[in-house]
Amino acid sequence: MGKQYYTIGMAGHIDHGKTTLTKALTSVDTDRLKEEKERNISIEPGFAPLYQDEDMEISVVDVPGHERFIRQMIAGVAGIDLVVLVVAADEGVMPQTKEHLDILALLGITKGIVVLTKISKVEEELRDMALEEVIDELKGTVFEGAHVLMADSISGEGVQELKQKVVNVLKSMTSRSIRGDFRLPIDQVFTVKGQGAVVRGTVFEGTLETGEGITILPQGIHTKAKQIQAHHMKESSAYAGQRAAINLSGVDYKELRRGNVLVTSTHFTVTNTIDVCLEVLHTVNHPIKQRMPVVVHVGTSEVMGRLVFFDRNKVISETDPILCQIRLNESIVAKRGDRFILRRPSPIETIGGGWIIQPNGGKYKFGKETMAFLQSERHGTPQERVLRLVEQYKCVDEDFIVREASITHKDLHDMLQVDDEWIVFSQSKVTHMKIVDECVKSIDQILRGFHEEFPLLQGINIGELKQSLKRYTGALVDYAIEQKHWKRNSGFLCLEEFIPHLPPEWEKRCNQLITLLEADGTQVKDKEEYFHQVGIPLKWQTDFYHFFIQEKKIVPLDDKKSYSYQVFMKAVEELKEKTGDLFDIADAKAALGLSRKYLIPFLEKLDKDGLTLRTQGIRKWIGNSIKG
Structure with a gap:
């Protein structure tokens, strides 16, 4: 099967000990920014290696807990396989804890471990109360029945047990596919002196090799993976589920931003219209209206758009999924099945989320026909x-x-x-x-x-x-x-x-025409005279003429005169008998007794059909069949 790669996320309310717990688990302080140190809060997602052996590699992402940094939190948890939901024993479940739970559920993350932290700060009785509260709050959520552990980052109590539990849970899970087309949504962009642009992200799917060609979407910038690192260690490849830093060749880092996507194939859709299956949160405080502006999070991208319904104009509360469309102000990279989060820009709140049915949505009319189509797309x-x-x-x-x-x-x-x-x-x-x-x-x-x-x-x-x-x-x-x-x-x-x-009503007259033509032998009149003689009108003459040629009833000499097929073939045979392999005009005239009026078109027809080859006035027999 090969080595398995996983990324887990630390989520929860601000100041509940996520960063400290991450440091206790990994010995890495993920608060790397100056303002994070000064304010003692996480602003950007932080990453660290958690565990590695010959069969498995696990990275951890510590996402911001403050409500003002929900957008960074969403970008951070994009691509994680398991979440560790952190709840401080001295405060219990808080608003951001619940919002993080909602967002994780909407992103399709169903595997989780809940950890009560700061347990040294409370007495055992309060620990038990906090534990009961957490279990009660998880009822009815995707994390109902999840493992609930206790840990203290300062004393180290429960930290190793938590680490082992993470390893055991991930061993029971299927890792992401390394066989698909490579895709890495960028969550960090920076530059290294002497190296150039570097991007970081969690590999959603596929594999990337050092030196392999890459396209940066949606811009369509072509580059190469000059170097690959995982947790500051140089690697020859990056695999699905792995945190990776990619040093890009010949790209200005100022051209890139969070939300761009690295791919190695042409099969990913760049789109600004997505058909979606939307789940609305029961905690929404304001009606959701037709064509209202929304903030859309897909992968690590965050763009503005408008929500378009085809069966309603307003949503106050809804328990069933809604099939609708989001028209984006900017292009994103998406594929069917990708999860998304919707937030209202003002007043700020998480509305809901769901999954993308069709990444390249069309223009549809309001009504039942469109809803039936979206249903077929959803379940197809x-x-x-x-x-x-x-x-x-x-x-x-x-x-x-x-x-x-x-x-x-x-x-x-x-x-x-x-x-x-x-x-x-x-x-x-x-x-x-x-x-x-x-x-x-x-x-x-x-x-x-x-x-x-x-x-x-x-x-x-x-x-x-x-x-x-x-x-x-x-x-x-x-x-x-x-x-x-x-x-x-x-x-x-x-x-x-x-x-x-021939049309039945003209068959008799056409047969009369052929009989007249045969009777005239090699001394024929213009074709229009024959048509006039048998009473065939002008509008039919061209069609009948081509039919006679097609059916080998006549052989055209030029635009005006034709021989009957039988007369023409007889003349050819006679000429062959009375001349040798080579002959000239005088020989032909002596053999057939034709005037130049008929002889020249006849001989040119032989040349045209490949029966003879003319060279400086001398003709040579070379073929046996005629064309129409």
Whole structure:
């Protein structure tokens, strides 16, 4: 399985001993800023190594507890696997304790350990009361039934027991996947003299190697991982679940900020519209109104946006999840399943949070139809989401599917291999037999209509067919054509049972025309005279003329004159018999007895169709068949 990497978070009310407990556990003071030392409070998240052996590495993040630094707290707990909720025994559960609990639950963090700290400050009876209060407050939350321990950071009582409990709980958990595409939301940016820009964060997923190419989103800045460190130790790689510092090559640190994301693939969505499943906290003090401004926290990013409902205009209290949309003022990086927190900018309060259904939301109308669509997006399986994309776009790139359906390449490939209804063309184009069948029916319908309108023609030009099927790609049309036994001839397509034919009402006159043409032999009149003679109107003449050529009834000499097919072939055979392999105009005239009026077009037709090759007035026989 390889080494497992985890990050845990210390959360709780201000001055309940999170930083002191972190120092007792790790021997690291995570309050590194001057103002943090002066004010004795944590302003920015602090990080430290907690535990490491050959199988496991654990980092700890100490997040600010003051209500004014909730935004830093949210950024700090993004990406943690387990939380240690710290409650001071001498104060008990406080407002920030409850808000941290709400935020952790909304972020999907369900594994936690509760620690009563500062136990040396209170008598045993007060400890027991504080313990009962904590257990009671956890009822109905995701941390109901969590392990509750006691520890004192000054005396060291219970500290090692807590550390061992963290290790044991994490050993029972599945670590983050190192197989997916690498993603690291940045929570700290700084510069090191002589080294350049450095960013820190918790690796959400995937693996990064030293020297590997990186893209910084949403800016789209391309760079490389010049150096990787974990807790000040140089590493060759960074893995999902690990705290890492990445030294970036050729990037000005002033271009970067918290909330940017490092990735190594093109499959992540940069978006400013997200469809979400929102859970509203029961503690909300003010109505939530349609299109009200909100502060949105996703990963380590914090952006302003507007909340858009499609089935209501106001929320006063709601216990069921609400399917809605958030339109952001700035672009973020997101994928399906990412958790988010919503806060009201004024008056400041945490409204709720939830998860992203579709990171690339569209423009929808208010009403039931949109709600039904969002429900299908919410509950849809990966296969259903991919099928919806294919139904919309007919034939799509694998990379597009990975990005828009929020599915990994591995899961997509597994799905395509298991179900033979999926079809993969060259260049990783994907479609489904359902779409192929739909395309086949469309082609069939077009062919039937074409044959009814143009019964004289052998079929529709395949290029024209593709033009009339713009909703399908050319590769998909080609595949659909291969699936059904239509007749294909020289770039034309027709129904298998179709035979070009004259309209019944004109068949007799057309046959008369061919008879007249044959009767005139090699001394033919202009084609318009024959049409006039049998009474075929001008609007039909071009179509009938091409039909006669197509069906080898006539052979055109030039724009005006044609021979019947039989007369032409007889003249060719006669010329061959009366000349050798080489002949000139005089030889041809002697053989056929034609005037230059007919002889020159006849000989040029032989050249054009490849029956003869002319060189300086001398022709040589080289072919046996004629073109239309």
